[in-house]
Amino acid sequence: MRVYVALVGALLLLDVAFSLEEGCLAGRGQKSFPSPETTMKECLLYSNASCCFANFTEELVSPVTKVEHTKWDICQQLSDRCETYMKRVECFYQCSPQAFHWMNPDYTAGFLHVPLCVSFCDSWFDACKDDLTCAKSWLTDFKWENDSNHCQHDCVTFSKMYTNGTDLCQSMWGSSFLASSSEGHCLQIDDQDDMVLPHILCPSSRSRSTTSSQEKPCHQSSLSLDEISPDQENWDSVFVTSLYAIARELATWTHLQMALQIMLGASHQG
Ligand SMILES: *[C@@H]1O[C@H](CO)[C@@H](O)[C@H](O)[C@H]1NC(C)=O
Ligand SMILES: *[C@@H]1O[C@H](CO)[C@@H](O)[C@H](O)[C@H]1NC(C)=O
Ligand SMILES: *[C@@H]1O[C@H](CO)[C@@H](O)[C@H](O)[C@H]1NC(C)=O
Ligand SMILES: *[C@@H]1O[C@H](CO)[C@@H](O)[C@H](O)[C@H]1NC(C)=O
Numbered sequence: 001m002r003v004y005v006a007l008v009g010a011l012l013l014l015d016v017a018f019s020l021e022e023g024c025l026a027g028r029g030q031k032s033f034p035s036p037e038t039t040m041k042e043c044l045l046y047s048n049a050s051c052c053f054a055n056f057t058e059e060l061v062s063p064v065t066k067v068e069h070t071k072w073d074i075c076q077q078l079s080d081r082c083e084t085y086m087k088r089v090e091c092f093y094q095c096s097p098q099a100f101h102w103m104n105p106d107y108t109a110g111f112l113h114v115p116l117c118v119s120f121c122d123s124w125f126d127a128c129k130d131d132l133t134c135a136k137s138w139l140t141d142f143k144w145e146n147d148s149n150h151c152q153h154d155c156v157t158f159s160k161m162y163t164n165g166t167d168l169c170q171s172m173w174g175s176s177f178l179a180s181s182s183e184g185h186c187l188q189i190d191d192q193d194d195m196v197l198p199h200i201l202c203p204s205s206r207s208r209s210t211t212s213s214q215e216k217p218c219h220q221s222s223l224s225l226d227e228i229s230p231d232q233e234n235w236d237s238v239f240v241t242s243l244y245a246i247a248r249e250l251a252t253w254t255h256l257q258m259a260l261q262i263m264l265g266a267s268h269q270g
Contacts, residue, residue: 023100024051025093026108029068034097043091045191052095060087069148075132075155082128082158088189089124089173098187098197104176115180115200120188121165128168129159136161139174 024030034049042060043052059066064083065073067090072078078086092099093111102111134151135141142149162168166179180186185200187193 022049022097023103024097025099025103025111027094028109029053029056030094030109042087043095045189046091046095046097049097050095051097051099052091056094057091060090066148069144070138070142071148074142074149074151075134078128078131082131085124085127092187092189093173093176096193098193101197101201111176113178114176115182115186116169116177117183117186117188118166118179118181120186121169121177121179123165125158125162125165125168129157131158132156133158133161136171137174138172 022033024032024034030051031053034046034051037047037050037052037054039054040047040050040057041054042057043050046052059068062080062083063073063077064087065071065077072083072086092114099111099114102114104110104112106112132155134153134155135149138149141152143152144150158168162171169177169179184196187196187200
């Protein structure tokens with residue numbers, strides 16, 4: 001009997017651990033939980049645990065013209081080099097299971113202040129410097145009409161629109177990203193991110209005074225249900241977040257049932 005109680009406990013613990021680790025942003029086309037995708041055309045970095053469906057990545061096959069409702073070729077087709085960086089950022093947003101850790105409390109389909117390495121921002125800027133754009137923030141500076149974005153200003157080069165890589169990272173997608181020069185505590189949007197992530201979420205206190213009782217708490221998902229005030233226009237998000245909570249309860253319940261069945265099976269045998 002003790003074994004089965006332990007098993008129930010283990011399953012519940014597993015579920016708690018699972019709930020701390022996994023999740024996806026509450027975007028319209030995204031999953032509730034990451035899962036493998038075997039037929040992705042792009043964003044293969046996330047194929048083992050993807051928040052986007054494989055069919056989404058068809059939009060990201062070169063030459064990219066439109067992603068969801070946003071035309072990327074609004075001034076002219078992006079250069080291959082620039083497109084590669086834009087894709088990496090888009091894949092992170094749509095498909096990465098890591099993005100969930102920075103879910104924006106005011107807009108659960110997006111994230112807030114994901115720390116990108118300054119070196120990544122500078123490479124992105126360098127790759128796009130001669131490409132054209134007419135909006136500094138691609139979230140707020142376009143005119144939206146007929147289900148797509150339109151220019152409100154002249155097309156200029158990225159190097160004229162943005163001062164440098166830091167400015168590009170911190171402006172193009174609003175406050176989604178921060179440019180971080182904290183080596184080993186920032187993302188490059190590549191296969192090293194999985195290794196770096198624990199250091200960002202739970203920075204080691206080794207280099208600091210180990211006796212400190214005021215250690216910096218680990219970064220946690222900035223979302224908490226009671227922070228979403230219902231008078232905001234994002235009822236959509238509240239709804240999705242509630243569904244998400246229910247799904248989580250169901251997952252727990254499934255584990256419980258599994259455990260109960262094992263216990264019952266054992267008592268029948270005995
Ligand atoms: C997916 O998982 C397999 C097996 O663990 C591993 O060999 C592979 O490198 C992973 N792929 C990615 C893109 O992380
Ligand atoms: C992509 O696939 C998912 C799941 O298979 C489906 O729910 C969704 O409607 C598909 N989206 C498009 C645009 O085909
Ligand atoms: C939107 O579509 C309407 C009707 O087809 C057209 O008259 C209008 O110019 C379009 N707006 C833009 C910004 O293209
Ligand atoms: C980047 O540009 C910003 C202004 O947008 C400026 O404050 C910052 O010092 C610049 N960074 C570098 C490294 O030149």
